Amino acid sequence: MISNVHGGRIVEKILGSKKADDIKKSSAEYPNMEVTYDKVQEILNITTGVFSPLEGFMNEEDYKSVIIRSRLASDIPWTIPIVLDITGEISERLGKGDDLLLTYEQKPLALMKVEDIFSFDKTEYSKSVFGTDDRSHPGVRKVFEMKDVLIGGTVELIEEPKTDFYQFTLKPKETRVLFKEKGWQDVVGFQTRNVPHLGHEYVQKTALSFVDGLFINPVIGRKKKGDFKDEAIIASYQELMKHYYLKERAVMAVLHTEMRYAGPKEAIHHAIMRKNFGCTHFIIGRDHAGVGSFYDPFAAHRIFDEFPDLGIVPIFFSSFFYCKRCSSIENDKTCPHPDTDRINFSGTKIRDYLVKGEVPPESMMRKEVSEVILSYENPFVE
Secondary structure: OOOOOOOOOOOOOEOOHHHHHHHHHOHHHOOEEEOOHHHHHHHHHHHOOOOOOOOEEOOHHHHHHHHHHOEOOOOOEOOOOOOEEEOHHHHHOOOOOOEEEEEEOOEEEEEEEEEEEEEOOHHHHHHHHHOOOOOOOHHHHHHHHOOOEEEEEEEEEOOOOOOOOHHHEOOHHHHHHHHHHOOOOOEEEEEEOOOOOHHHHHHHHHHHOOOOEEEEEEEEOOOOOOOEOHHHHHHHHHHHHHHHOOOOOEEEOEEEOOOOOOOHHHHHHHHHHHHHHOOOEEEEOOOOOOOOOOOOOOHHHHHHHHOOOOOOEEEEOOOOEEEOOOOEEEOOOOOOOOHHHEEEOOHHHHHHHHHOOOOOOOOOOOHHHHHHHHOOOOOEOO
């Protein structure tokens, strides 16, 4: 059965055309603030239900509850603060109950009803979410770059901008209709920020063998240097699905959000979003949403024990590799052969081949996928 929405209902905060037009015409009367593209993505995720049950940027009560116990004040599991930072100058012009017009590229984007204006401790934030305040961590570094004041309140979308790869974007209400039309009762979601290698295919198809459908959901948004570009990820998955997946069993849509590299806390956050899309199961791999050596490789597995009420079933994968003796992809439970017979799916090794303009071995990556990636002059984030 397609999963219940996190918190019980899909949040939809989109103004009707008449009210939206009225706000546009009187936009000069509102205090306004220009937001970044990262915040545009968060506003869209709030107002279309990807972040259900959130109806806006977190107020102080919800923020502190998430930081202290990884739950909203209502006791619903939530691990990543969804907040809007503002300058002291803007905060001095606002009070509780005020409307704030959020703009993007100088055009009205959303109307925010101010509920809270509060300061926060960046070290506390970092240690809670990332488990460290080391600024070499990309997520921590971004927290310390934030302004010193947060503003909380409900958000209503005025006009949906045409985001990158909008043609591959589906809202939770749309994915739920799609899954229902396909007759899928159980759906497994797959999070990715990389192009697919054979290990990914093995994980997806293994999980698919236990459910009705596979929802491949690449992250589109800010990534760190050296990650694959969004367009390369989408094109390579299109090629893989064209040749190696049943159309009636697998679909792809993108998720517009930034990678925070928060390891276990982000694994829970990723699961919640896929639950809202309608997934009943979610794949968690080794070092999910990790970066460098900041997290134990299986910390993202163990954290699910802390959230028995999450409402989505995690499917854990630890190790998998190509075994030359078995002539197939195996894992530690199925292969009796030594390490000398095993080829690990190293992202670094695959990247080294691609950087040199070489096709990785077919024991690592499908030839069709490699050729698509190599068709880009530079498939990596600089």
